Amino acid sequence: MSEALCARTDLRPKREARTHRQVSDRIAVNTAGGVCCEKLSQNLLTVVRRKASAMENVKHVVTCTKSGQRGRRRLKANDRERHRMRNLNSALDVLRSILPAMPEDAKLTKIETLRFAHNYIWALTATLRLTDHHGLTPEYPPVKCDLRRPTSVSSGEEDQASPADSCVSSADFEISAHEINCKVSARPQPCVMPVTFYFNSFCD
DNA sequence: TAGGCCATCTGGTCCT
DNA sequence: AGGACCAGATGGCCTA
Numbered sequence: 498m499s500e501a502l503c504a505r506t507d508l509r510p511k512r513e514a515r516t517h518r519q520v521s522d523r524i525a526v527n528t529a530g531g532v533c534c535e536k537l538s539q540n541l542l543t544v545v546r547r548k549a550s551a552m553e554n555v556k557h558v559v560t561c562t563k564s565g566q567r568g569r570r571r572l573k574a575n576d577r578e579r580h581r582m583r584n585l586n587s588a589l590d591v592l593r594s595i596l597p598a599m600p601e602d603a604k605l606t607k608i609e610t611l612r613f614a615h616n617y618i619w620a621l622t623a624t625l626r627l628t629d630h631h632g633l634t635p636e637y638p639p640v641k642c643d644l645r646r647p648t649s650v651s652s653g654e655e656d657q658a659s660p661a662d663s664c665v666s667s668a669d670f671e672i673s674a675h676e677i678n679c680k681v682s683a684r685p686q687p688c689v690m691p692v693t694f695y696f697n698s699f700c701d
Numbered sequence: 702t703a704g705g706c707c708a709t710c711t712g713g714t715c716c717t
Numbered sequence: 718a719g720g721a722c723c724a725g726a727t728g729g730c731c732t733a
Contacts, residue, residue, distance in 0.1 A: 570719085575710060577720070582708075606706065 593610055596617060605613060 571711075574712095574720085578711090578722090579709070581721075586708095608706095 589607055589610055592614055593605055596605075596610070596613060
């Protein structure tokens with residue numbers, strides 16, 4: 498118990514750490530999004546360095562405070578946990594990067610990323626099924642696929658996997674004979690994603 | 702200012 | 718014993 502209280506006290510420098518982390522996050526996001534870090538001003542970079550230095554100091558202080566076998570184990574476990582969560586976030590970033598592009602600064606939250614990926618996979622699967630059933634002819638009528646009501650594109654077939662009900666980033670897929678356009682209702686504003694699949698590439 | 706999102710710490714549990 | 722995983726608690730930042 499006393500250890501827990503002590504640990505809470507250790508959190509006091511968190512504000513500093515948080516600031517540093519968020520600045521770092523922005524760099525990471527920008528890099529992942531293909532936007533060069535050049536956008537960051539020199540001042541900001543200086544801030545990053547200062548904060549990083551401060552973080553090292555905080556780390557040192559905490560490490561010194563946590564003496565003893567138990568304390569060392571806990572610190573080690575914390576470090577592993579941070580690493581684990583970073584890996585998890587990296588995986589989420591990879592997932593974001595392969596999802597249809599979103600407007601700049603419209604980074605999906607974790608839950609949105611998972612739900613959108615789920616819906617996206619569902620839509621692609623539905624598209625494949627659609628082409629299997631109807632073939633690919635120029636006369637093929639344009640079909641509007643509302644991911645929230647998947648039965649509208651299944652041609653009477655039972656749906657296998659419907660998108661998440663509470664999808665924040667809902668999407669309407671307009672499927673024509675040659676392409677799919679996806680209209681996304683996402684923060685901060687709706688957009689038409691550049692998702693175009695040319696059906697010709699599916700058949701030879 | 703309330704609510705959402707997030708990182709971090711922490712203790713518990715399971716597995717090797 | 719130690720690592721991985723998980724969920725609850727906490728507090729900071731941001732936005733409507």
